[in-house]
Amino acid sequence: MKHMHKPKGALLAALDIGSSKVACFIGRIIDDEGTFEVLGVGHHASKGVKGGVIVDLDAAEAVIRQTVHAAENMAADIMKGYPLREVVVNLPGVSAASHAYTSDVQVAGHEITDNDVRRALAKAQEQVLSDEYELIHTIPMDFRIDGNDGIRDPRGMFGQDMSVDIHMVTGDMGPLQNMATAIERSHLDITALCVSAYGAGLACLVEDEMDLGCTVIDMGGGVTSFAVFNGGRMIYSDAIPIGGMHITNDIAKGLTTSMNDAERLKALYGSAMASNMDESELIDVPQLGEDEHAAPNHVPRSLLVGIMQPRIEEVFEMVRAKLNDSGLGNAVGRRVVLTGGSSQIQGLKDLGHHVLDKQVRLGKPIRLTGLPDAVSGPAFATTAGLLTYISERADEMPAEIMAQAEPGSVWERVRYWLRENW
Numbered sequence: 334m335k336h337m338h339k340p341k342g343a344l345l346a347a348l349d350i351g352s353s354k355v356a357c358f359i360g361r362i363i364d365d366e367g368t369f370e371v372l373g374v375g376h377h378a379s380k381g382v383k384g385g386v387i388v389d390l391d392a393a394e395a396v397i398r399q400t401v402h403a404a405e406n407m408a409a410d411i412m413k414g415y416p417l418r419e420v421v422v423n424l425p426g427v428s429a430a431s432h433a434y435t436s437d438v439q440v441a442g443h444e445i446t447d448n449d450v451r452r453a454l455a456k457a458q459e460q461v462l463s464d465e466y467e468l469i470h471t472i473p474m475d476f477r478i479d480g481n482d483g484i485r486d487p488r489g490m491f492g493q494d495m496s497v498d499i500h501m502v503t504g505d506m507g508p509l510q511n512m513a514t515a516i517e518r519s520h521l522d523i524t525a526l527c528v529s530a531y532g533a534g535l536a537c538l539v540e541d542e543m544d545l546g547c548t549v550i551d552m553g554g555g556v557t558s559f560a561v562f563n564g565g566r567m568i569y570s571d572a573i574p575i576g577g578m579h580i581t582n583d584i585a586k587g588l589t590t591s592m593n594d595a596e597r598l599k600a601l602y603g604s605a606m607a608s609n610m611d612e613s614e615l616i617d618v619p620q621l622g623e624d625e626h627a628a629p630n631h632v633p634r635s636l637l638v639g640i641m642q643p644r645i646e647e648v649f650e651m652v653r654a655k656l657n658d659s660g661l662g663n664a665v666g667r668r669v670v671l672t673g674g675s676s677q678i679q680g681l682k683d684l685g686h687h688v689l690d691k692q693v694r695l696g697k698p699i700r701l702t703g704l705p706d707a708v709s710g711p712a713f714a715t716t717a718g719l720l721t722y723i724s725e726r727a728d729e730m731p732a733e734i735m736a737q738a739e740p741g742s743v744w745e746r747v748r749y750w751l752r753e754n755w
C-alpha cells in the first residue's frame with residue numbers, strides 16, 4: 334500500500350535510547366517527498382541502560398534530559414522558545430516480538446475502501462490485546478480477495494471476502510513502562526514507538542532492497558537486532574542480547590587491560606577476520622592496574638583478532654539460526670545491510686558474507702540532510718529512521734488503526750495526538 338507522509342514544514346523529533354548512547358534528532362520536512370532536514374541533534378553516553386533496557390530510572394532520565402536539551406538548543410530558531418513536547422522513541426528488539434496473523438472480513442461486493450482495510454487490521458489487533466505486552470506495529474503484508482493472493486493494495490478493488498496477512502510487533506509491558514516513565518519524567522510525551530531495527534532499515538535501505546527482500550542488522554553496544562523487509566514492508570524482526578560491549582569486555586578480559594583501553598584497541602586494531610593477518614604485527618596493550626608510565630605489553634595483533642572473531646561469528650550464527658527458524662524461506666532475500674556503531678569493526682562485511690552466505694554491504698542513514706558529521710554515521714541509523722517512521726508510516730501505528738484504546742494507555746494519547754496533527 335502507498336504510504337501517506339506528513340506535510341512539508343512538519344516538525345518531528347526522535348529519541349533513541351541505546352545501551353551506549355542516547356540520541357535526539359529534531360527535524361523538519363522540507364519537500365513533498367518527505368525528505369528531512371535535521372535542525373537539532375543531541376547525543377550523550379548512556380547511563381542506566383543495559384542490554385537495551387532501562388535499569389536505572391534516575392540515571393536514564395538525567396541523560397535523556399541532557400540529550401534533549403542539547404538538541405533543543407541547537408534547533409532554538411525553529412522551536413521559537415517552546416520546549417520539545419513529543420518524541421517518537423525506539424523500542425529495543427530484546428523487548429519486542431514479531432507475530433504473524435491472518436484476518437478476514439466480508440466486503441460483500443462493495444468497492445474495498447480504507448475503512449475495510451482498517452477493519453481487518455483492527456480485528457486482528459483485538460485478538461492480541463494483553464496485559465503483558467503493548468502493540469507497537471500492525472503491518473499489512475499481503476491481501477487476498479476471494480482467494481486470489483499477491484495483492485499489495487486492495488483499495489478500489491471488488492470482491493466478497495478479503496483477507497490480509499499481518500505482521501504485528503508487540504513490546505513487553507515492563508520495559509515499556511520503565512521507558513515511558515523515564516521519558517515522561519523528562520516532560521516529554523511518546524507519540525509513537527518503533528522497533529530499533531525497523532528504524533535502522535528505514536534509514537539505510539534503498540527502496541529496491543525493501544521491495545526485493547533484505548535483512549538489516551543493527552549492531553549496537555548491547556544488542557544486535559535485525560529486521561527483514563520484503564514488498565516494501567517489514568515482515569519480521571528479532572534481536573540477540575549481544576553487542577559491541579560484549580566484544581570490548583572479551584578483549585579486556587583476554588588481554589587483561591581496562592575497558593577503556595579495550596575499547597580503543599578494538600576500534601584501532603580490531604578486526605572480525607583473522608585471515609590475511611600479519612602474524613608478526615605487535616600492538617601495545619596497557620596492563621590493568623599499572624600506572625600509565627609502566628611499559629605496556631607487546632601483543633600480536635592476531636591475538637586481539639582471535640578474541641573478537643569467535644564472538645562476532647557467534648552473533649552472526651545466531652542471526653542466521655533465527656532467520657532459518659522464522660519460516661520466512663526465500664522471502665528473506667539475498668541481501669544483508671550491516672549498520673549500528675559496531676558495524677564499523679574492520680572486516681565485518683567479509684565475515685558476515687562468510688557466515689550468512691548473502692551479499693553484504695555496510696549501511697548508514699541516507700534519507701536526511703543537514704546532519705553534522707559526528708552524527709551521520711551508522712551508530713545513528715535508528716535515530717534517523719525514527720523520523721522516517723513517524724513521517725511516513727503512521728498507517729502502521731496500532732493507535733491509528735484501533736477504534737478503542739484502553740484508558741490511560743500511551744495509545745490514548747497517541748490517538749489524541751494523531752487526531753490533532755493529521
Ligand SMILES: Nc1ncnc2c1ncn2[C@@H]1O[C@H](COP(=O)(O)OP(=O)(O)OP(=O)(O)O)[C@@H](O)[C@H]1O
Pocket residue numbers: 350351352353354355379384385425529552553554555556557576577578581596599600673674675676677678679711712713
Ligand atoms: N570504530 C569502531 N569500531 C568498532 N566498534 C565501534 C566503533 N565505533 C563504535 N563502536 C562500537 O559501537 C557500539 C555502540 O553502537 P551504537 O551506538 O549503535 O549502540 P547503541 O544504539 O547505543 O546500543 P544498542 O542499540 O545496542 O542498545 C559500541 O559497543 C562501540 O564499541
Ligand SMILES: [Mg+2]
Pocket residue numbers: 350351352529553554673715
Ligand atoms: Mg541502537
